[in-house]
Amino acid sequence: MQHLPTGTPLRTQAFSPDLSPLVLAIPENPLRALFPYAARPGMLNLASGHPSPDAYDTEGLTEASRRAAADAAAWSYGPSAGDPQLIAALEALTPTRPRGHRLIVTSGAQQAVDLALRSLARPGSTVLLPEPIYPAILSICAAAGLRVEAYRLKADDPELADLSRALGRGEVAALYAQPTFSNPGGETWGLAVRKRVLELCAAHRVPVIEDDPYRALCHAEAPPAALVELSAQVQGSIVIWAGSLSKTLAPGLRLGWAAAPPTVTGPMTELRQAGDLQPNSLAQRVALRYLELDRLDRHLTRVRGLYAARHDRLAAVLGAAGFSFEPAAGGMFLFPALPEDTAIEGLFERVLKQNVLYAPGPSFALNRDARFGNRLRLCFAGLDAEALATAAARLVAALNE
Amino acid sequence: MQHLPTGTPLRTQAFSPDLSPLVLAIPENPLRALFPYAARPGMLNLASGHPSPDAYDTEGLTEASRRAAADAAAWSYGPSAGDPQLIAALEALTPTRPRGHRLIVTSGAQQAVDLALRSLARPGSTVLLPEPIYPAILSICAAAGLRVEAYRLKADDPELADLSRALGRGEVAALYAQPTFSNPGGETWGLAVRKRVLELCAAHRVPVIEDDPYRALCHAEAPPAALVELSAQVQGSIVIWAGSLSKTLAPGLRLGWAAAPPTVTGPMTELRQAGDLQPNSLAQRVALRYLELDRLDRHLTRVRGLYAARHDRLAAVLGAAGFSFEPAAGGMFLFPALPEDTAIEGLFERVLKQNVLYAPGPSFALNRDARFGNRLRLCFAGLDAEALATAAARLVAALNE
Numbered sequence: 001m002q003h004l005p006t007g008t009p010l011r012t013q014a015f016s017p018d019l020s021p022l023v024l025a026i027p028e029n030p031l032r033a034l035f036p037y038a039a040r041p042g043m044l045n046l047a048s049g050h051p052s053p054d055a056y057d058t059e060g061l062t063e064a065s066r067r068a069a070a071d072a073a074a075w076s077y078g079p080s081a082g083d084p085q086l087i088a089a090l091e092a093l094t095p096t097r098p099r100g101h102r103l104i105v106t107s108g109a110q111q112a113v114d115l116a117l118r119s120l121a122r123p124g125s126t127v128l129l130p131e132p133i134y135p136a137i138l139s140i141c142a143a144a145g146l147r148v149e150a151y152r153l154k155a156d157d158p159e160l161a162d163l164s165r166a167l168g169r170g171e172v173a174a175l176y177a178q179p180t181f182s183n184p185g186g187e188t189w190g191l192a193v194r195k196r197v198l199e200l201c202a203a204h205r206v207p208v209i210e211d212d213p214y215r216a217l218c219h220a221e222a223p224p225a226a227l228v229e230l231s232a233q234v235q236g237s238i239v240i241w242a243g244s245l246s247k248t249l250a251p252g253l254r255l256g257w258a259a260a261p262p263t264v265t266g267p268m269t270e271l272r273q274a275g276d277l278q279p280n281s282l283a284q285r286v287a288l289r290y291l292e293l294d295r296l297d298r299h300l301t302r303v304r305g306l307y308a309a310r311h312d313r314l315a316a317v318l319g320a321a322g323f324s325f326e327p328a329a330g331g332m333f334l335f336p337a338l339p340e341d342t343a344i345e346g347l348f349e350r351v352l353k354q355n356v357l358y359a360p361g362p363s364f365a366l367n368r369d370a371r372f373g374n375r376l377r378l379c380f381a382g383l384d385a386e387a388l389a390t391a392a393a394r395l396v397a398a399l400n401e
Numbered sequence: 402m403q404h405l406p407t408g409t410p411l412r413t414q415a416f417s418p419d420l421s422p423l424v425l426a427i428p429e430n431p432l433r434a435l436f437p438y439a440a441r442p443g444m445l446n447l448a449s450g451h452p453s454p455d456a457y458d459t460e461g462l463t464e465a466s467r468r469a470a471a472d473a474a475a476w477s478y479g480p481s482a483g484d485p486q487l488i489a490a491l492e493a494l495t496p497t498r499p500r501g502h503r504l505i506v507t508s509g510a511q512q513a514v515d516l517a518l519r520s521l522a523r524p525g526s527t528v529l530l531p532e533p534i535y536p537a538i539l540s541i542c543a544a545a546g547l548r549v550e551a552y553r554l555k556a557d558d559p560e561l562a563d564l565s566r567a568l569g570r571g572e573v574a575a576l577y578a579q580p581t582f583s584n585p586g587g588e589t590w591g592l593a594v595r596k597r598v599l600e601l602c603a604a605h606r607v608p609v610i611e612d613d614p615y616r617a618l619c620h621a622e623a624p625p626a627a628l629v630e631l632s633a634q635v636q637g638s639i640v641i642w643a644g645s646l647s648k649t650l651a652p653g654l655r656l657g658w659a660a661a662p663p664t665v666t667g668p669m670t671e672l673r674q675a676g677d678l679q680p681n682s683l684a685q686r687v688a689l690r691y692l693e694l695d696r697l698d699r700h701l702t703r704v705r706g707l708y709a710a711r712h713d714r715l716a717a718v719l720g721a722a723g724f725s726f727e728p729a730a731g732g733m734f735l736f737p738a739l740p741e742d743t744a745i746e747g748l749f750e751r752v753l754k755q756n757v758l759y760a761p762g763p764s765f766a767l768n769r770d771a772r773f774g775n776r777l778r779l780c781f782a783g784l785d786a787e788a789l790a791t792a793a794a795r796l797v798a799a800l801n802e
Contacts, residue, residue: 015606015637015639016664017521017606017608017639017664017665018521018523018574019520019521019664019668020519020520020521020522020523020524020574020668021523022519022523022524023519023520023668023671023672024668026668026671026672026675029671029674032481032674032678035480048478050477050478053473053476053477056473056476058473058476061470061476062470062471065466065467065469065470065683066466066467066470068466069462069463069466069467070463072454072457072459073653074653075454075457075459075462075651075652075653075654076451076454076651076652076653077449077451077652077653078653079436080433106677107508107677107678107681108677108678110676110677110678111676111677114675114676114677118421118423118424118544119420119421119424120418120419120420120421121421122419122421122422122423123421123423123524123546136674136675136678139671139674139675140675140676142675143519143671143672143675143676145524173419205416205418207418236416238416238418250476250477250683251476251477251478251682252474252475252476252477252478252479252681252682252683252686253476253681253682253683254677254678254679254680254681254682254683263417263418263420264418267420267421267424267425267427270424270427270430270540270544271424271427271544273430273433273537273540274427274515274537274540274541274543274544275511275512275515275541275544275676276507276508276509276511276512276515276655276677277433277508277509277511277537277655278655279655280508280653280654280655280681280683280684281652281653281654281655282466282651282653282654282655282681282683282684282687283681283683283684285653286683
C-alpha cells in the first residue's frame with residue numbers, strides 16, 4: 001500500500017487496466033473505419049450506406065421537430081420498451097405478423113439485432129450468418145462471446161441441404177438473415193426459399209432474426225412477404241423481425257424497432273433497460289409527430305424514384321465497364337465483381353486518389369479473409385445522380401491505371 | 402422435418418426459445434417497476450428520480466431544437482464516440498482530469514457505466530458496489546455475468562480497512578462509486594475518504610467508475626473535488642468518470658458522457674458501436690445548440706433554487722414527523738428511516754391509497770433482502786413545492802393508519 005507524501009501532487013502514471021476478452025475480441029468495423037476517408041473534402045463516397053441528405057424530407061422533419069419540442073414527453077423519461085403512441089404508429093410500417101407479437105422501439109435495427117442475439121444466444125453458442133455479411137453483426141457476436149458460422153443459399157440446392165446440416169450441428173442459438181435487398185449483396189430471397197428456411201429452422205427449433213431495414217426501398221419491384229409474415233403459416237417457427245427508420249426517414253434519429261413474441265421482447269427490453277434504460281424520448285416524439293403528418297408515403301415514393309434512377313445510372317456504367325453483378329430491385333447496394341483483368345492490388349488507393357471511396361469486398365467476409373477480394377460494395381443511394389456518375393467514371397478509369 | 406400440407410395455413414404454435422442465462426439473471430428493476438403506479442391519474446410521485454417538467458428550460462430547449470433541425474448533421478450518421486463539437490462543449494461541464502483523458506458521448510450515464518463495466522470486467526469477475534445501491538447498476542452487472550460485492554464506508558473506519566480487504570480478495574475488476582449526492586443515500590464523501598479510496602484502489606490496481614450525474618445540483622454547498630480530478634494526484638489510480646445531461650438539462654435527451662484514458666474509451670467505443678452504432682445525432686445537435694445559447698448557468702441557478710426549497714420543505718415535514726435522516730447538500734434524494742413505531746407492513750399500499758408513491762428501501766439492497774426495510778427513497782425534485790407538501794403530509798398521515 002503506497003502512501004503519498006502530502007503536498008506532493010504527482011502526475012498520474014496510470015496502469016493499463018485489464019480489459020475483458022469480450023471487448024478485445026471485437027473486430028474493427030471496416031465500414032466505420034472508412035469514416036475518416038469519407039470526411040475528406042471533395043470525397044465522393046460510394047462506400048457508406050448513408051441516405052443522401054437530399055433524400056431527407058427536411059420540411060417534414062422540421063415541422064415534426066417543432067411540434068415535438070412543445071411536448072414535455074420529448075424531454076422526459078419514458079417506458080423502456082418505447083413510447084406506446086409511437087409503437088402504435090409503427091404498426092402500420094410493420095409486416096403482418098403472427099398473433100401475439102409485440103413491438104419494442106430500439107436504437108436502430110442494430111440494437112434490435114444486438115438485443116435479440118444477446119437474449120437468445122448464451123456465450124459460446126453459435127449463430128448462423130449469411131455470407132457476405134454486414135460486418136456490424138460480427139461486432140455484436142464478438143462482444144457477446146458468440147461463435148459464428150456462415151451459411152450460403154445456392155441456386156443449385158433448392159432443398160437447402162447445406163443449411164439443414166448447419167442447423168443440425170447443435171448449439172445453434174439463432175439464424176440471422178437479411179432476406180430482402182441484402183447488405184452488401186443486394187439480394188432478395190424468393191418465396192420458396194423463405195418458406196424452406198422457416199421450415200428448417202422450425203424443425204431444428206432455431207429462432208430466426210430477420211433484419212429488414214430496406215423493405216420500403218423497393219425501387220424496381222415489391223419484395224416477397226417477410227419471413228415474419230410467412231412464419232404464421234409454418235408451425236413452430238419463430239421470427240424476430242427488426243425494422244428501422246434510418247433508411248426511410250433519417251439515420252440520425254437512431255430509431256428502429258423489433259417485432260417478436262413477448263417471450264423474446266420481454267427479455268430484450270430488460271437487456272435494453274440494463275444497457276441504456278430506454279429509447280431516446282426526443283427522437284421518438286419527433287418520429288411520432290412526423291408519422292402523424294402523413295407525409296411518409298409521398299416521401300418514400302420520391303426516394304424510391306431517386307434511388308431507381310441512381311441504381312440504373314450506376315448499373316449502366318458498371319455494366320459497360322465489364323463488372324458482373326445482379327441488378328438490385330431495392331435497397332441501397334450493389335456488390336459487383338471487378339472485370340476479370342483488373343489489377344486488384346492497390347486498387348483501393350488508386351480509387352481513393354481520385355477522391356472516390358468504396359467498401360472493399362473482404363470487409364464482408366466472415367473471417368475477413370481474402371473472400372470477395374474481387375468485389376466492391378457500392379452504395380448508389382448516397383450521392384445525387386451527377387456526383388454518382390462522376391464517381392463511377394473515376395472508379396472505372398482507375399481500374400487499370 | 403415437418404412439411405406443411407399446401408393451402409393449409411396453420412396458426413403458429415411457437416416454441417419458447419431458450420434464453421441466455423445472462424438475460425434470465427437480470428433482476429427486475431424495482432424503480433422502473435413503479436412506472437405503472439406513477440402513471441395513475443392524480444398520483445403524487447415521490448419515488449422516481451425525475452426532474453419536474455417545470456425545471457426544464459423549455460424556451461431554451463425549443464430554440465435549440467429549432468436550430469438543430471435546420472442542420473443535416475441532426476438527421477445523419479455520425480461518429481461512434483460522439484459529435485466532436487458536442488464533445489468540445491462538454492469539456493466545460495467535466496471536472497478537471499488527468500492529462501490524456503478523452504471524452505465520449507453515451508446514452509445517459511447508464512450507458513457510460515454499462516460500457517465501462519463491460520470493458521473492464523470479464524464475466525465471472527467481481528465489481529464492488531456501495532450499499533445502498535442504485536438498482537439499475539445491478540442490472541448491468543447481471544447482464545454482463547459479473548459478481549457483485551457490497552462495500553460500505555463507515556465513519557468509525559477512516560482507514561477503510563473493510564474496503565481494503567474487499568479490494569485484496571482478487572478478481573476485483575472495478576469499484577463503482579457515486580461519491581457526490583448519492584442515489585439513494587443523498588450522501589457525499591469527504592475529501593479524505595476520496596483520497597483514501599483512490600489510494601487503496603491504485604494499490605490494488607482496481608479502476609474506479611465514478612458515476613457523477615448530480616454534481617451540478619449542489620443546492621446547499623459545493624461538493625469536494627471529483628475522484629477523477631483527485632486521481633491526478635494519486636499515482637497509479639484510474640478513474641472512469643460518467644456525467645449526464647439528464648438531471649441538469651432533460652432526461653429525454655438520453656445524453657451522458659464518460660471521461661477516461663484512451664485505453665478505456667477506445668474499447669468502450671467499440672462496444673457501443675457493436676450495440677447501437679453511435680449516439681443519437683438529433684439529441685446531440687440539440688444539446689450542442691442549447692449549450693451554445695449560453696443559458697445553462699442561469700438555468701442551473703434556477704433549478705438549484707427550486708430544489709433547495711423543495712428539499713427544505715420535505716425535510717421539515719419529515720423531521721417534524723420523527724423520521725431520521727441526514728439532509729442532502731445536493732442531488733435529488735433523501736433516504737430517511739421511518740419513525741421507530743411505524744407499522745412497516747402494508748405501508749406502501751396505505752400510502753399508495755393516498756395517491757402517493759415512494760420507493761421502498763429494500764429496492765436499494767444489493768440482494769433485495771430485507772435490508773433498508775425501514776427506509777424510503779424520496780425524490781424532492783420531481784414535484785412543485787405545493788404538491789410536495791401535500792405528498793409529504795399524506796405520507797405522514799398514512800404512517801400509522
